[in-house]
Structure formats: structure tokens, C-alpha cells
Amino acid sequence: MRLLPTGETLALPASDNSPAIIYLETGQEPITITRADLNREVERYGAVLAQSGIKPRDLVIIAHVQNLESIYAFWGTLLIGAVPSMFPTLTEKLDRQKYMDSMALLVKHSEARAVLTTVDFAPEMRAIVGCDVFDSEQLSAYVTQPGVYHTPSPEEIAFLQHSSGTTGLQKGVALSHRAVLNQLASYSDALGLATDDVIVSWLPLYHDMGLIAGFLLPLVLGIPLVLMSPFDWVQHPAMLLKAIDTYGGTFCWLPNFAYNHCARRIRKGDIEGLDLSHVRAYINCSEPVRHSSHQLFLERFEHLGVRAGQLAVSYAMAENTFAVTQTPIGEPANQHTVDRHMLENERRAVNSDAPGALVQVSCGPAIAGVDVCAVDEQGQPLPERHVGEIAIKSNCMLTGYYKRPDLNAHIFTEEGWYLTGDMGYIANGEVYIVGRKKDLIISGGKNVYPQDIEAIVNTIDGVHPGRTVVFGVPDEREGTELIAVIAETSITDKDEQQTIIRNIRRTIAEQTTITATYVSLVDRQWLLKTSSGKIARAAIRDKWLAERP
Amino acid sequence: MDDVREKLRTYITHELIRDPGYTLKDDEEIITGGLIDSFALAELAVYIEGEFDVYIPDPDLTVAKMNTLNQIYDRVMRDLAL
Structure with missing residues (x-):
């Protein structure tokens, strides 16, 4: 039976014992959350938030790791008519202080009412952000009574999702209930989504593809979602195909690099005997699509039932x-x-x-x-x-940037x-x-503005301020663009140069979500400038590509 | 056994860091130090299986457990020594 969203505002289907979410984590038993479980938890979170003084239309930022609590927090916020927004997750390599600082800045600029976070992050966040901070323990420990829920009008903002934007200028894309429901209706129709479909996703919920296709679409339309954390998946890519086999997955959204990642980095023994023939579609999205990546995926997994018609x-x-x-x-x-x-x-x-x-x-x-x-x-x-x-x-357009x-x-x-x-x-x-049109680099599904990385590198000792250029290098093996950083220095000692290169790599890793693949130091005046004195990024890229060994 | 360490070092600098001239130290943080992305852990696992016939189970393939050449070497040797 075909599925379409009902109602005029975003809501979860009624409670029953069918699985809403199956959450997978390496080394752990799968957790199945039924629709009854989900609604109960969401109502509890909503009631706690309402009792804590969160009002309709307040902005609530969810700075969590990707897990079930972050999901309850999102829906609990929506339930009371407040506006949730998923913030990127702190990773092992990101600098913690930098993460906290960017959260404080976001809270200030967006006038957020509260941050919902993990028990681990909460003390530091409380010290730095200028709004209430609630951790998972507080949100689940409250003795609650049913909250009084606000029913928003369809034109009210449902939630914010983050668009790409340069550092410090986070653009919160404000979407109304009507826009989101229009999207879910049109998109489920384009997919021919039906009651027997199962969506499998490793995508982050702070990204539109993860939040809409890999989260709201299945939850609102009432089909099962098999979910894992992006950090778990990148290190253990076979878990995606195993999940598709085990749970009968029919739809899976992937940025282009993921086809290469799966094809090149899944070990043979991990996928022996899997059957992927029931998949209706792997949907390539959010990065330029490469025919060669589809071919690679097809050749590697054809014996498991992958066909061109699924791509x-x-x-x-x-x-x-x-x-x-x-x-x-x-x-x-x-x-x-x-x-x-x-x-x-x-x-x-x-x-x-x-x-x-x-x-x-x-x-x-x-x-x-x-x-x-x-x-x-x-x-x-x-x-x-x-x-x-x-x-x-x-x-289904945005109402505006928040x-x-x-x-x-x-x-x-x-x-x-x-x-x-x-x-x-x-x-x-x-x-x-x-x-x-612009210099945006899309690397591993992430939007990277070269100016942001250049600003970071320009602060590193030994690098001439204002004499760094960053660009993307298309890479056939990875199926995405890799990041190259070229910086001018006067230092000629090779050991000192290695130290600078190490500092550049480490600083980029700590302050951004990307890793620089190529880092080169060049002599003064190596970088080309335009007649108006600006860094000639495209010309430098061509020069570097021509000269690289 | 040193050749295992050197093979790993060469593989990491040539194939993952993509800078053959890079002098990778034994205790240098490879992932949190920004030398390679955590994606590369999966690639390292494929290499280790092909080169040394050592299968590293997923729970051991994490940034915390595989962040330096020493850690990777020790994990490979644990199985090779058997």
C-alpha cells in the first residue's frame, strides 16, 4: 500500500508494537524501538521540556552523539511546538574547546533557549553557553505529568537544519510544517514508498539527507528505520550491507564517496552469503554523482544481487x-x-x-x-x-534563514x-x-569552503599569513574531492618544515570535520595572485596539479 | 618482526597519507593528528587482512585502538604471534 503523510503538522503515527527504529552499534546487541516505545519516550521528553520552561517557538539545539536519546530530544521538542535543530556531533579528532566555543557562538547568534546534550558534554557546555543546558539524565529522571502541547499552525517553523555556511556564520534553514509535509508527500510519491519498505541509514541527522530521507521520512510515514551512527559506519562499512540483508532494507541514501568506500573497503569475509537483491534503490545524493563509482559498486557487489536498476x-x-x-x-x-x-x-x-x-x-x-x-x-x-x-x-522551500x-x-x-x-x-x-558556481569543495559528502580552511592555516606559526590556498582535487579512487593545502613559508630547514606540516594537519583536524590529504609548503611568491591581488585559486590548483610528482 | 612494522609504516605513508617522504613516528597520532581520516581505518583493515592474513574484528577497528603505528603493530602482532 502506498504511503502519504497525513495531518497538517509533523507528527508520529499512533502507538503499536511495530518497529519504528532498529538501532545498530558495533559490538552491541541491536535495539528495537516500537512505535509505542518511541511515542512514550517522546512524550516524556516533551513533558520534561515543557516543565523546564521551554515554550512553543523556542529554539532548542540538540548537541548529542547520534543515538536514541538525540532522537527523543528532537521529537520531544517538536511535540511541544518548540523548534529543534540538530547540531553536528563532537568527534574524537575535533578539539573539544573549539566545539564548545562554536556552540556558544551559535546559541548567542540564534538566541537559542536551551541546549540538549549528553551527560559528558553538559558541564563544559553549561559553563560556556548563555542558555539552559539539559543533559540526558535530567531529561529522563524527571517525574512527569502529561504536558500541554501546542498545536502549531502549518506555517510555523517546525525545525532548523544547517545549510553549508562559512565558520561562525552558520545558516539555520528554517522549514515550516507545511514545507516539510509537502516534501515528504512529493518525495514518498516519487519513490513509490509503500508499507513494506524499510529504510537503512548511517547518515548523520545534522545533514538534510540524514534528517529528511534517513529519519523523518520513515518515522512520519510509519515504516521501519534501521539506523547506525556515521562514525561507526565509516570505520565498519560492512555493517550497512549486513543490515540491509538482515532487516530486508529497500532504500538507502548514500553520498557518492560511500559507493567507493563500500566497494574498496569492505572485507570479503564480512559480506559472504548476503542477499541484497530485494533493495529497491540506493540513492546517490549530496555529492556530484560519478558513473565510475556506480560501476565500482556494481562490479563489487553484483554477486550479492546488486543491479544497475537499483542505482x-x-x-x-x-x-x-x-x-x-x-x-x-x-x-x-x-x-x-x-x-x-x-x-x-x-x-x-x-x-x-x-x-x-x-x-x-x-x-x-x-x-x-x-x-x-x-x-x-x-x-x-x-x-x-x-x-x-x-x-x-x-x-517545500525554506521560510528563511533563522x-x-x-x-x-x-x-x-x-x-x-x-x-x-x-x-x-x-x-x-x-x-x-x-x-x-563558487569555490565550494564537496569532500566525503561534506561541504567545505576553502576560505575557512585558509583562515585556520594562516594562523599557524611558520606560515605566511594570507599566503595559503586550499582547493579540491578530484580523486577517482575515493570518488570524491580530496583537500589540498598549499602554504608559503620562508623556513627552509626540512625538519622545521615537517613540524609546520604536522601542525597544519593537526589544526585542521581539530578545528574542522575534514582531513587535509595533501599539505605542501612552498617558497615565498610561489602562489599566484590575480591582477587585483587576490589569491588565484584556480590557477594555483592547475599549477600544483601540473607540478606534483 | 621489524618488517611488519616497516610494511605498515610504508603502507600508511604511501597509500593513506599519500606522502612517501613523510617520516611517520611510531607513537604519532595518525587519525587525531589529522594525517588520515577515520575512513582509512577500514582500508587499513583490508590491507592487514591481505598482507598478513590477520582479520581485525570491527570492535577493535576504532580511532581509540588504532591511532598510532605502535597500536596498529601491536594489534597485528597479537594475532601473528599465535
Whole structure:
């Protein structure tokens, strides 16, 4: 039976004994949470929050590790009409103090009412953030009575999700109940989601793909979600395929690098005898899609039942709640082989079978309620197969960036289009993405602004301030862009240079969620500048690529 | 046994850090030090199985347990010594 969301505001289905969430963790027994368990816990969290003085429309930040408590905290907040927002998780390599500082900054700028966190983080967070902090123990220890719940209007903000944004300028994408429900309805329809589907996800809940496709979609529509932590999965990639086999998973969303990660880093013995033939789709999303990654995945797992018809694609963004497009389920995504020169220089996608031609994978047509086109620099729609900036209009768009009037004045064009910053073209009504308008790097599914990393490296001893450049290096093996850092120094001693390189790597690891793969020191004046004195990132990248061993 | 350590060191610097000239110290923090991403732990496990025929179970493949060459070497040797 096909599934569609009901009601005018986000809500969980009624209690019964069917599994809502099966939570997996390496070395632990699986935990099954029924809909009755889930509703009971969510109501308890909601009641505690209401008793603690959290009011409807208050912003509540959830700074947790990915686990069941963070899920109860999210839904408990929603239940009382307050606005939850999932904050990225503190990892083993991130600097703790830096994490706390960025939380304090976010609380200040967003005027958050409370932070919900783990028992471990709470004392430090209390000392630094200017709002209430509740830990998991407090939230579960309260003796509660049923709360009085606020029923929001469909236009009220349901929650915030974080868009990519430069450090210190976190953009909270505010989404109304109506926008989210419109997205869930259109997207479940595009997928043909039915009562016997099972979603398996390792994706983080602070990312739109994880929060919408790998969390809200199954919970709101009432189908089982098999969930694991992203940190567990990256270290143990076989657990995803084992879960699909064990629980009959039918849908799984993956950024492009994950196809390479699974194909290259799952040990043979870990997946012997698995049956993946029942999967309806692996959906490649949130990173540029590479045909070669699909091929690698297909070849590696064909013997387990993986077929080309399962490899679907979606184009999505937080500002549109999630999906903009979806390729038809059960069919391989369309693709073009186009002339590289024509694409790069003439900005047109012309079919070619010459050597060196580029394979462009389709992201499919727009889902219901979404209009999409490619526009030129004047904002005028372009004909099919002409590359321009992808623009969208939809019924699931953000209300605005939370507490950011500076940005909200310019979200939409006069004609009401949202300009995505992605460059691409339309062919036969399907969207093909070819690149980005700005310098954004997408590495391992994460959006990285080179300026952010450059600012960090510029503070390191031995590096000439203002003389660092960061760019992405497309990597066939990883199926994503790797990060290269080039910094000028006057220091010539090799040992001292090694120390600087170590400091650069360590500092990036501690202050960001990425790892720099290539770190090089160069002599003064190696970096090229534009005539206006700006760092010529693209030219430097070409020079580095040409000179690297 | 030193060749196991050197093979691991060479693999980590050449294939994971992608900098053959890098002098990796035995007790240097590889993941929290920003030399490799935690993704690479899974790759290391594939290499260790292929090269030394040692299968490291998932609960041992964590940043806390595999963050230095010493830790990785000790874990491999635990099985090789059997």
C-alpha cells in the first residue's frame, strides 16, 4: 500500500508494537524501538521540556552523539511546538574547546533557549553557553505529568537544519510544517514508498539527507528505520550491507564517496552469503554523482544481487527541505557522454563518443511541487542542454534563514526563483549537475569552503599569513574531492618544515570535520595572485596539479 | 618482526597519507593528528587482512585502538604471534 503523510503538522503515527527504529552499534546487541516505545519516550521528553520552561517557538539545539536519546530530544521538542535543530556531533579528532566555543557562538547568534546534550558534554557546555543546558539524565529522571502541547499552525517553523555556511556564520534553514509535509508527500510519491519498505541509514541527522530521507521520512510515514551512527559506519562499512540483508532494507541514501568506500573497503569475509537483491534503490545524493563509482559498486557487489536498476540518483538541498529531483525507481539513471571542450568552454552539453568525453549522470526530473530550470547570469531561463545556474521554485522551500535578516532579503529572485549555486543543464526535463558556481569543495559528502580552511592555516606559526590556498582535487579512487593545502613559508630547514606540516594537519583536524590529504609548503611568491591581488585559486590548483610528482 | 612494522609504516605513508617522504613516528597520532581520516581505518583493515592474513574484528577497528603505528603493530602482532 502506498504511503502519504497525513495531518497538517509533523507528527508520529499512533502507538503499536511495530518497529519504528532498529538501532545498530558495533559490538552491541541491536535495539528495537516500537512505535509505542518511541511515542512514550517522546512524550516524556516533551513533558520534561515543557516543565523546564521551554515554550512553543523556542529554539532548542540538540548537541548529542547520534543515538536514541538525540532522537527523543528532537521529537520531544517538536511535540511541544518548540523548534529543534540538530547540531553536528563532537568527534574524537575535533578539539573539544573549539566545539564548545562554536556552540556558544551559535546559541548567542540564534538566541537559542536551551541546549540538549549528553551527560559528558553538559558541564563544559553549561559553563560556556548563555542558555539552559539539559543533559540526558535530567531529561529522563524527571517525574512527569502529561504536558500541554501546542498545536502549531502549518506555517510555523517546525525545525532548523544547517545549510553549508562559512565558520561562525552558520545558516539555520528554517522549514515550516507545511514545507516539510509537502516534501515528504512529493518525495514518498516519487519513490513509490509503500508499507513494506524499510529504510537503512548511517547518515548523520545534522545533514538534510540524514534528517529528511534517513529519519523523518520513515518515522512520519510509519515504516521501519534501521539506523547506525556515521562514525561507526565509516570505520565498519560492512555493517550497512549486513543490515540491509538482515532487516530486508529497500532504500538507502548514500553520498557518492560511500559507493567507493563500500566497494574498496569492505572485507570479503564480512559480506559472504548476503542477499541484497530485494533493495529497491540506493540513492546517490549530496555529492556530484560519478558513473565510475556506480560501476565500482556494481562490479563489487553484483554477486550479492546488486543491479544497475537499483542505482538511483537524487539532487537535493537543505533549502528545499531535501529532494529537488529523483530518478525513476527501478531503472538505471540516464546518462550522457558529452564533449568536454564544448561543456567547459561553450557551456553546452553536446553528445560525443570521442576519447576523453565526459559521462554525465542524470539526477532525474523534478519531484511534484518543484519547478527547476537553468538560468544565465541575468537570471533568464536557458534552452535545454545549455549550462547555467540551477534555479528552483517549490512548495517545500525554506521560510528563511533563522535570525538572518541580512540573508533573507536576497533569498529569492524577483521572479521567485531560488538560485542554488550549482551549475548544470536540463535535458528531456531531467537535471544534470556539472559543477559549482563558487569555490565550494564537496569532500566525503561534506561541504567545505576553502576560505575557512585558509583562515585556520594562516594562523599557524611558520606560515605566511594570507599566503595559503586550499582547493579540491578530484580523486577517482575515493570518488570524491580530496583537500589540498598549499602554504608559503620562508623556513627552509626540512625538519622545521615537517613540524609546520604536522601542525597544519593537526589544526585542521581539530578545528574542522575534514582531513587535509595533501599539505605542501612552498617558497615565498610561489602562489599566484590575480591582477587585483587576490589569491588565484584556480590557477594555483592547475599549477600544483601540473607540478606534483 | 621489524618488517611488519616497516610494511605498515610504508603502507600508511604511501597509500593513506599519500606522502612517501613523510617520516611517520611510531607513537604519532595518525587519525587525531589529522594525517588520515577515520575512513582509512577500514582500508587499513583490508590491507592487514591481505598482507598478513590477520582479520581485525570491527570492535577493535576504532580511532581509540588504532591511532598510532605502535597500536596498529601491536594489534597485528597479537594475532601473528599465535
